[in-house]
Amino acid sequence: MKDVDYEAVAPTAMKGIKDGAFLVVQARDRINVMTIGWAMFGYVWGKPVMMVAVRKSRFTFGIIEEADSFTVSVPTGNMEKEVNICGTKSGRNLDKFRECNLSTTKARAIGSPILDIPGYHYECRIMYKGAMDPRFLAQDLKQLYPMKDYHTLYFGEIVSCYLRE
Amino acid sequence: MKDVDYEAVAPTAMKGIKDGAFLVVQARDRINVMTIGWAMFGYVWGKPVMMVAVRKSRFTFGIIEEADSFTVSVPTGNMEKEVNICGTKSGRNLDKFRECNLSTTKARAIGSPILDIPGYHYECRIMYKGAMDPRFLAQDLKQLYPMKDYHTLYFGEIVSCYLRE
Numbered sequence: 001m002k003d004v005d006y007e008a009v010a011p012t013a014m015k016g017i018k019d020g021a022f023l024v025v026q027a028r029d030r031i032n033v034m035t036i037g038w039a040m041f042g043y044v045w046g047k048p049v050m051m052v053a054v055r056k057s058r059f060t061f062g063i064i065e066e067a068d069s070f071t072v073s074v075p076t077g078n079m080e081k082e083v084n085i086c087g088t089k090s091g092r093n094l095d096k097f098r099e100c101n102l103s104t105t106k107a108r109a110i111g112s113p114i115l116d117i118p119g120y121h122y123e124c125r126i127m128y129k130g131a132m133d134p135r136f137l138a139q140d141l142k143q144l145y146p147m148k149d150y151h152t153l154y155f156g157e158i159v160s161c162y163l164r165e
Numbered sequence: 166m167k168d169v170d171y172e173a174v175a176p177t178a179m180k181g182i183k184d185g186a187f188l189v190v191q192a193r194d195r196i197n198v199m200t201i202g203w204a205m206f207g208y209v210w211g212k213p214v215m216m217v218a219v220r221k222s223r224f225t226f227g228i229i230e231e232a233d234s235f236t237v238s239v240p241t242g243n244m245e246k247e248v249n250i251c252g253t254k255s256g257r258n259l260d261k262f263r264e265c266n267l268s269t270t271k272a273r274a275i276g277s278p279i280l281d282i283p284g285y286h287y288e289c290r291i292m293y294k295g296a297m298d299p300r301f302l303a304q305d306l307k308q309l310y311p312m313k314d315y316h317t318l319y320f321g322e323i324v325s326c327y328l329r330e
Contacts, residue, residue, distance in 0.1 A: 007175070007176045007179045007180060008176050010172070010175040010176055010179065010206070011172045011173050011175055011176065014172045014175065014206070014207060014208060015172060017207075017208065018208055037208075038207070038208050038209045038210070038211075039207050039208065039209075040205040040206060040207030040208075040209060040214060040216060041175070041179070041205060041206060041207055042179060042182075042203070042204050042205030042206055042207075042216065043179060043182065043183050043202075043203050043204065043205075044203045044204075044205060044216075044218060045203070045306050045309060046203075046309070049205060051205060051207065051209075051216075053209060125303075126303070127302070127303045127306055128297065128301055128302050128303065128306070129301045130295045130297070130298065130301065130318070132293065132295070133295065136293055136294045136295065137292070137293050138290075138291070138292045138293065141210050141292060141293070144210060144211070153295070
């Protein structure tokens with residue numbers, strides 16, 4: 001396990017996220033993993049920040065709304081099958097950890113655990129969240145929301161970032 | 166002038182932004198430049214995205230609220246004096262372009278111009294914006310807003326990104 005500079009690995013992480021990364025959130029006894037293909041990295045409120053987006057319709061939404069943290073794991077190995085299952089199945093009907101033979105391990109600094117896989121791991125404390133207001137969305141993006149299940153944007157302070165090989 | 170991959174230059178750009186970059190916005194005949202120290206990069210709504218934050222109290226706020234685009238220029242040379250002036254003076258009382266001997270040049274793809282300086286230039290079309298709601302801000306960040314002039318977060322599709330030497 002090796003600490004990494006989140007800025008230095010940003011290009012790798014951005015590419016990895018577009019190919020499919022994992023968002024894990026735990027609140028009390030509820031936990032879920034979902035595939036994400038979108039995220040942002042940067043520096044806001046004087047802190048290194050990662051942003052993830054969760055639709056209100058997702059099982060993860062009910063959990064992250066009660067959580068104070070999330071983790072993102074960007075796999076370095078081939079996890080196409082797991083990315084596919086965690087991006088198409090809902091934790092409402094299926095234990096995706098069991099289905100994918102994935103386990104979690106305690107994070108260093110926050111409550112939500114990280115996925116126990118080789119990859120870049122981001123531990124994030126939720127600093128701010130904003131539910132999308134469709135009035136302020138460009139017209140050509142509205143087609144992404146035929147069911148009007150807009151994303152809520154979660155901004156997490158990156159409190160720890162490391163590579164597990 | 167050289168096209169660059171916004172992901173590949175993200176670490177350089179993030180560091181540059183923390184050291185001070187320039188946000189330029191134009192709406193009709195009104196234009197302003199301000200220093201920014203915060204920003205995010207990533208991939209959201211299926212597009213490469215840059216996020217900037219503008220407080221409601223800023224002169225730029227009145228302009229960007231009527232604009233459909235913004236540009237960010239991350240200087241590669243030493244522009245400490247200009248960063249300082251554009252970060253502490255308001256365009257309400259001062260023509261900062263004249264004060265800093267800065268000029269603009271037409272962007273390739275959007276209405277707001279870019280600053281005519283050596284550096285990384287991002288042309289962004291505004292896709293979404295969200296005014297911060299302090300109810301969802303972590304307690305320890307509230308001290309950043311003693312005047313309650315919260316930021317509005319502007320998400321721009323990066324339609325062009327290039328280096329001018």
